Amino acid sequence: MKKILIAFFSCSTLIAAAQNKTTEKLVPYVKPIIGTQRMGHVFPGATVPFGMVQLSPETDTPSYELNGHYNPDVYKYCAGYQYDDKTIVGFSHTHFSGTGHSDLGDFLVMPTVGKVMLNPGTADKPGSGYRSAFSHANEVSEANYYKVKLDASGIIAEMTTTTRVGFHQYTFPKSDSAHIVLDLMAGIYNYPDKNVWTYLRMVNDSTVVGYRLTNGWARTRALYFAMTFNKPFIQMGYKNFSKREVYGGFWGKFNHVKNFPEIAARQLKVWFDFKTQENEKIKIKMAISPVSIDGALLNLQTEVPGWDFEKVKNDGQAQWETELHKIVIEGSKDDKENFYTSMYHAMINPTVYMDVDGKYKGLDQNIHQADGFTNYTTFSLWDTHRALHPLFNIIEPKRNADMVQSMLAHFDQSPEHMLPVWSNSANENWCMSGYHSVAVLADAVVKGNTTSFDANKALDAAVTTANHRTYESVGDYIDMGYIPDEKDGNSVSSTLEYAYDDWTIAQMAKKLNRMDVYDTFIKRSQNWKNVFDPQSGFMHPKEADGTWRKTKFDPFTTIGMGFIEGNAWNYTLYVPHDPAGLIKAMGGNKRFVTYIDSLFSYDLPDKYFAETEDITKDGIIGNYVHGNEPSHHDAYLYDWTDKPWKTQDKIRMILKKMYKNTPDGLGGNDDTGQMSAWYIFSSLGFYPVAPGSDQYAIGSPSVYHATINLESGKTFTINVKNQSDKNVYVQKILLNGKPLSGYFLSHADIMNGGELTYVMGSKHK
Amino acid sequence: MKKILIAFFSCSTLIAAAQNKTTEKLVPYVKPIIGTQRMGHVFPGATVPFGMVQLSPETDTPSYELNGHYNPDVYKYCAGYQYDDKTIVGFSHTHFSGTGHSDLGDFLVMPTVGKVMLNPGTADKPGSGYRSAFSHANEVSEANYYKVKLDASGIIAEMTTTTRVGFHQYTFPKSDSAHIVLDLMAGIYNYPDKNVWTYLRMVNDSTVVGYRLTNGWARTRALYFAMTFNKPFIQMGYKNFSKREVYGGFWGKFNHVKNFPEIAARQLKVWFDFKTQENEKIKIKMAISPVSIDGALLNLQTEVPGWDFEKVKNDGQAQWETELHKIVIEGSKDDKENFYTSMYHAMINPTVYMDVDGKYKGLDQNIHQADGFTNYTTFSLWDTHRALHPLFNIIEPKRNADMVQSMLAHFDQSPEHMLPVWSNSANENWCMSGYHSVAVLADAVVKGNTTSFDANKALDAAVTTANHRTYESVGDYIDMGYIPDEKDGNSVSSTLEYAYDDWTIAQMAKKLNRMDVYDTFIKRSQNWKNVFDPQSGFMHPKEADGTWRKTKFDPFTTIGMGFIEGNAWNYTLYVPHDPAGLIKAMGGNKRFVTYIDSLFSYDLPDKYFAETEDITKDGIIGNYVHGNEPSHHDAYLYDWTDKPWKTQDKIRMILKKMYKNTPDGLGGNDDTGQMSAWYIFSSLGFYPVAPGSDQYAIGSPSVYHATINLESGKTFTINVKNQSDKNVYVQKILLNGKPLSGYFLSHADIMNGGELTYVMGSKHK
DSSP states (O other), X not given: OHHHHHHHHHHHHHHHHHHHTOOOOOGGGOOTTTTXXXXXXXXXXXXXXXXXXXXXXXSOOOBSEETTEEOTHHHHTTTSOOTTOOEEOEEESOOOSSOSSOOOOOSEEEEEESSOOOSOOOTTSTTXXXXXXXXXXGEEEETTEEEEEETTTTEEEEEXXXXXXXXXXXXXXXXXXXXXXXXXXXXXXBOTTOEEEEEEEEEETTEEEEEEEEOSSSSSEEEEEEEEESSOXXXXXXXXXXXXXXXXXXXXXXXXXXXXXXXXXXXXXXXXXXXXXXXXXXXXXXXXXXXXXXXXXXXXXXXXXSOOHHHHHHHHHHHHHHHHTTEEEEOOHHHHHHHHHHHHHHTTOSEEOSOTTSEEEOTTSSEEEOOSSOOEEOEEHHHHTTTHHHHHHHHOHHHHHHHHHHHHHHHHHOTTOOOOSEEOSSOBOOOSSSOTHHHHHHHHHHTTOOTTSOHHHHHHHHHHHHTXXXXXXXXXHHHHSSOOTTTOXXXXXXXXXXXXXXXXXXXXXXXXXXXXXXXXXXXXXXXXXXXXXXXXXXXXXXXXXXXXXXXXXXXXXXXXXXXXXXXXXXXXXXXXXXXHHHHHHTTSHHHHHHHHHHHHHSOOOHHHHTTSTTBOGGGEETTEETTSGGGTTGGGGGGGTTOHHHHHHHHHHHHHHHBOSSTTOBSBOOGGGHHHHHHHHHHHTEEOSSBTBSEEEEOOOOSSEEEEEOTTSOEEEEEEETOOSSOOEEEEEEETTEEOSSSEEEHHHHHTOEEEEEXXXXXXX | OHHHHHXXXXXXXXXXXXXXXXXXXXXXXXXXXXXXXXXXXXXOSBOOTTOSOOBEEESOOOBSEETTEEOGGGGGGTTSOOTTOOEEOEEESOOOSSOSSOOOOOSEEEEEESSOOOSOOOTTSTTSSSOEEOOGGGEEEETTEEEEEETTTTEEEEEEEOSSEEEEEEEEOSEEEEEEEEESSOOSSBOTTOEEEEEEEEEETTEEEEEEEEOSSSSSEEEEEEEEESSOOSEEEEEEOSSOOSOOTTSTTBSOSTTOSEEEESSEEEEEEEEEOTTEEEEEEXXXXXXXXXXXXXXXXXXXXXXXXXXHHHHHHHHHHXXXXXXEEEOOHHHHHHHHHHHHHHTTOSEEOSOTTSEEEOTTSSEEEOOSSOOEEOEEHHHHTTTHHHHHHHHOHHHHHHHHHHHHHHHHHOTTOOOOSEEOSSOBOOOSSSOTHHHHHHHHHHTTOOTTSOHHHHHHHHHHHHTOTTBTTHHHHHHHSSOOTTTOTTHHHHHHHHHHHHHHHHHHHHHTTOHHHHHHHHHHGGGGGGGEETTTTEEOOBXXXXXXXXXXXXXXXXXSSSOSSSOHHHHTTOOTTOHHXXXXXXXXXXXXXXXXXXXXXXXXXXXXXXXXTTBOGGGEETTEETTSGXXXXXXXXXXXXXXXXXXHHHHHHHHHHHBOSSTTOBSBOOGGGHHHHHHHHHHHTEEOSSBXXXXXXXOOOOSSEEEEXXXXXXXXXXXXXXXXXXXXXXXXXXXXXEEOSSSEEEHHHHHTOEEEEEEEESSOO
């Protein structure tokens, strides 16, 4: 199956290349290292697009607790890697990309020589454990390839992947005491009690299988593995770090402790001993499965039957070429690095979550069979409903439809009978607010992208989710049209988010001619008006008796004002589905323009900065917080006023200020691709302000030329005339040669194929 | 599937009854309460033959630890129930019967009224928890039916089962505050860390599903459940007793804590609230599965689709009638109670270990499909290879062949590539010594009972197991012909056990014409000679240099002498496969007779008694330890001498002394049916001294008449003339009217059907 898939990818790469009239390789522009410094929370390791295995170095795995208290360093290591660190702990097989909360880091592998050490040791004391110093000079980070020299041992570590298999290649010095440590206790979000259970079985002298069950951000998560070496190990050892096990009578029967055929414990580490020649390569294939040991073995045998590291690397990079070629741009090297790294980051999550035979673990803790779709997890929907899924609806429609079907499967299996909020490995995190999966469903339905799922079933699931009265004040919201301040800490932002989500349900219902549903939800979509206070001019917490909150109100603070990850100043603009109504409520065009202007020009006083979650100071422009998502559409709102040119210069400013092709190039968490999707759309010159509509608002393209290679075989070409850093203002827009009236593009305009021409200038119209 | 099975059983009951020329119900003679006092370690609750669910009250579930040390009370509660106790803690769904080590006790249910209490409280303080006082006057214990009045609440608790479903029926008083507590932390072998993980999901207002993963005597065991009530609960509550969970963000999203749709934690208890009318019955069906929640739901729906408690009880009792009618005896009421309770105890273990669709969990932690056989677990083979499996080869040949196939599946899945030693829910305990599963395989092969398995594959598995050099000194045993005393604490008993096991492999090989294997193992079977010291006249520890142990040797002690669960005096007779050779080695007929005599007549001094494991003092006659298995064949060894009449009076003495139809009627652990199988054989007048041969040694029947109804439809009838308590001596034996020459019967003699007539007298021949 996999082989066919690879052949397909390789083939379509060629077709795509022919279509784009470019044979230029785009993988070289992908710099996974971008964003690994500070708060990008991305990782530099190897993965194929949407891979289940994402194999990457950890530079630290700090314990969740420090002296009995929460260790704030944990947050830095959401993706396991921090560019400024001097040591590598090891290489693990699962990572989030760009999240604001952490988990995963499963099955940490580290090659060493000399005395076996089972603890990582500390960064300030090289030699105190299995960790090793490294330097960026000896590091290569590419799409699906990572290489580093481990200074402690001189070992050259290389890794690549397929969807479900991590392939390690370690070039050893000559040693009689070479080891591979498999740390089954290590993990990201490394809570002392995170490991619930660990099991390992030796299949033969070069293969082990097992699983671990963790209670992390995914509350009840099992991950199975099959690990095989290209040569037999001399022996396998283990150490049980558990305080105790219930029944200790397992081992006494056998007169050996090494090479024990089976181990199970709460806390376990194992190692494998080898003798190596100078420059001998020890290769390891580690397959994972959410289903079973058998599943991991099947994934291993199906995806990587042989030992050709270069082939696996090349096949994976060919997959990336295919994906990257979906949008071929012309621009500077810097632009291309920013663009293709954004494309890369946009295609890491969601992640495949099923075995090659279609089996996957469900939210109901049962094993299911995916019929006719690929099952995905890692849905950070509060982030990704905004631009990432709309991007997929253009360049990855089949995959996006599969993602919707995955959400519907989640709904079916969910104990709460709800669509996902944050889907993490067959678990629901409930992270962040709203029920934004409905927007993803609606966007796909409205755009006619329903290949993998039943649109009416999607609408039913959306309605059921939006009517779950006990979920985060939904009952009050339905009854009163807003969430009372006394009832909920996020009363205002949740009211706004529900109102937008409800509007997307209405759009989906209209498309499906379910007018009873439309009527209910279009009415609910106007609930934003219930929390807008015309007197203060802001969205404002309202009490149960219908009066505005009486205590002090501060539009700058994000704490205690009824909002989440945003203050009133930002959230007041959060009516993406009704900018015209918002403008009217806020006093008309002029006052509205001034309001947005002030967002970008009024510098947030320092005292508020510390409160603003998830971003570095670079992630803020004035009081506009690009590092958090609720403002992502703000700069495009000028399109609904008489000053669309203000959208244009703001967008170009944000593109410049917030995205750089350097390790510290991301102004905040990439948020599983949402920040990157914003970049991709905006650099092409348009953006989906309200997913669930078929409309894109025009911004200002930063590319010189772009070709979107659609799955249908059609292409949509973007020509930018007079492009320069100064010519940020759109003078004229031609769609297939005809002037565009207004500053909006429709989804059909793109999907039908054709040509969009921007004529740029240094002065606004 | 189940319905058909039940129909089949009902039908064959009638056929059997017709054949036996008796329509007498035999279930009334089953007294599950026999052996529940003191050390029988059996339980009084409800089960069908070989049921996966064995639903029974716990009178205590003592913690494994008391003040930081091992709590010796744990041993008393191997089956959860002690007759002398005054309170019941609750009713759980899985139990061992008669074991000397404990586990299970899953999913404890207790009905209560009044304030919800989640701890059992203590026996000396009724009202301190959910436990209740009860009295035996208000208790009914039958095959597949248990009833008791709970004094604390006045609730009448009744329970019955199918193979995979426990059916509870609780008759409540009128109450606005009626509860069902589901204690997911309770368990037998109640180690504080035994619960690894627990999960519960509410399917609707009357059904919950879930699982728990335990690290008990089964190291890595998962058991799933589906629990449904006959009326909706008003609400469900839970309490998490875990010290902490890694991520606590799960609940804040919802504005209720009751009726929460999903819970997962290390330590969890839940309860369900009801309002009840006077005498209202709350019924519960609890299905279990070793595979999945879906499996438990399937088991539930397939086996008990309705709510008819009486029907389930009657169907299960009909199954018992069928099983019990396989041997129909005539005798006193006391004899029948002893006999049919023995039959009952012999058919509780091994237990079915698969779902109705044939899926089961394997030793390799994968899910397997049983094709063409029923998969079993709970094999206590050190005990049961002696008489229980031979009994099955007569009355349950199909089932015994399935058990062998289950052992071969175990072998295939075993990380150690070994046949089971003690198979416990897809785990290997390694409890006790030898590799006696080979004797079970050999006995089935030699007796031609290979319907479910490949005999040559069985032989291969036996050879591989017997050649596992790193298992308990097997390597030394193979190399040296005995296990050196310095190397192994059980050097002598293991040498003897391996020698016997090897002989059974040789017999199987001979039957299959695999003469190379025969030659090797018949040679190994003589290794018992290497540990017999002609000078001391005992089996004796031998050192690596070939000399006998130089330190003090005490034939009475069971500690430190190279034996397990037996002393040299007993173990010296443990050459079941070569009594003639043993007699020769021990100095001939006369000295041998004197030796056995002394075993029964020399009272073991008190100081040694405390060392003798697993039995009460009642389990010893002289120095003969009936409560432990290595002596089970001893009394039959006179058949190889000129004094077979001594076998006859010893057997009748043991039958009288060791088995009584009272709660304290068992002299030691029933050992998953081995003690009962000894009783059944011996009361019929013959016994399989060396399973793996087709020979039975004649004893002295205690029945007046017996009919063995064979699966083939044939019958084997046992007539006993001049039977009385005094007429213990066999005067003449006629097989199908012809005098039997000698004191041996062959398996074919029985299986061909026919008639065996004993003529008894008060004086020996």
